[in-house]
Amino acid sequence: MKENLIFKEIETYISNLKLLVGKLNPIEGRKNKLIIRNDKGKVRYYLKCIKTGKEKYLSSSKANIIKQYARLEYGDCLRKEVSTLIHALEGCLKLLKPCKDPDDVYESLPKARKDYAGKKVSFVDVSQWLKRPPFLRKGFKKDDSEIYAINGMRVRSKSEALIIRVLIEFDIPFLYEYPIHIDGQDIYPDFHILNTRTGEEFLYEHFGQMDNAEYVEKRFLWKLKEYSKVGIELGKNLVATYETQHSPLNEAELRQFVEKHFL
Numbered sequence: 001m002k003e004n005l006i007f008k009e010i011e012t013y014i015s016n017l018k019l020l021v022g023k024l025n026p027i028e029g030r031k032n033k034l035i036i037r038n039d040k041g042k043v044r045y046y047l048k049c050i051k052t053g054k055e056k057y058l059s060s061s062k063a064n065i066i067k068q069y070a071r072l073e074y075g076d077c078l079r080k081e082v083s084t085l086i087h088a089l090e091g092c093l094k095l096l097k098p099c100k101d102p103d104d105v106y107e108s109l110p111k112a113r114k115d116y117a118g119k120k121v122s123f124v125d126v127s128q129w130l131k132r133p134p135f136l137r138k139g140f141k142k143d144d145s146e147i148y149a150i151n152g153m154r155v156r157s158k159s160e161a162l163i164i165r166v167l168i169e170f171d172i173p174f175l176y177e178y179p180i181h182i183d184g185q186d187i188y189p190d191f192h193i194l195n196t197r198t199g200e201e202f203l204y205e206h207f208g209q210m211d212n213a214e215y216v217e218k219r220f221l222w223k224l225k226e227y228s229k230v231g232i233e234l235g236k237n238l239v240a241t242y243e244t245q246h247s248p249l250n251e252a253e254l255r256q257f258v259e260k261h262f263l
Contacts, residue, residue, distance in 0.1 A: 007096050014089050017082050020226040024075040034069035052246050124196045126173045135179055138188050160190065163241075166254055172196070172262050174204075183224050195262050202261065203227070203238045211244035 035046040035055060045066050047060040058066055109117060140154070148157050149164035153176060160176075167174050179186040180203075191204040204221065211214040211247040224234060232238050241262050243249045 012088055014086055015085050021079055021082055024079050025072055027076055034073055049249045050158055124199045129194050138177055157208055159206055166258055170258055182230055193262055205240045207242045
């Protein structure tokens with residue numbers, strides 16, 4: 001079962017709010033409070049004793065004391081509002097706890113029912129994500145092998161054809177070789193991938209000649225360097241698979257990879 005993402009995010013937010021409250025100075029034990037008055041258009045500051053009610057005027061030379069108490073009382077207001085928010089969010093969690101993640105509703109169906117229930121409902125607008133400006137695909141050389149994926153698209157390797165077949169079988173939205181403009185040039189990632197559960201977009205590269213030193217330098221390292229210029233980082237919003245001549249792309253491992261990153 002996948003965790004309810006909203007539930008997890010609220011829990012994290014509450015934890016952060018509690019850390020914030022813990023950093024604020026407590027009200028208990030404070031003997032004075034800051035009083036601000038407008039006297040004929042002039043702002044005057046006083047320090048009032050909480051116990052006796054007596055007030056002491058603070059001149060501009062006491063600016064450090066004014067700042068100290070203004071900061072403390074800002075913290076008081078912040079603590080009050082944050083505590084109210086924490087209470088409200090904890091109430092929300094109590095309501096959310098019995099709820100299933102929408103994805104889990106489909107996954108919990110018995111196989112006999114799931115077989116006829118159709119595809120899992122996506123809460124992400126895939127059609128909107130797929131709407132991109134038209135682009136000119138990177139061409140092929142005359143001596144390039146003619147390899148076609150299951151959807152009829154010409155690709156550059158048998159591994160890419162396999163990847164597309166697996167993506168289609170898992171019903172994962174993707175764009176093949178849709179360009180990214182970086183430093184005045186178009187760079188063509190192998191795939192843009194949409195995770196329909198989280199709405200996150202990834203770039204997916206398959207590096208197929210990792211035992212070729214020239215390939216590693218001119219494709220693998222070069223692409224990583226260019227991507228880093230626009231905040232695309234391996235392991236963050238870029239994922240990759242690899243192969244060598246003696247270690248080709250394995251379909252079982254590819255399926256595990258796809259399930260881990262895109263479902």
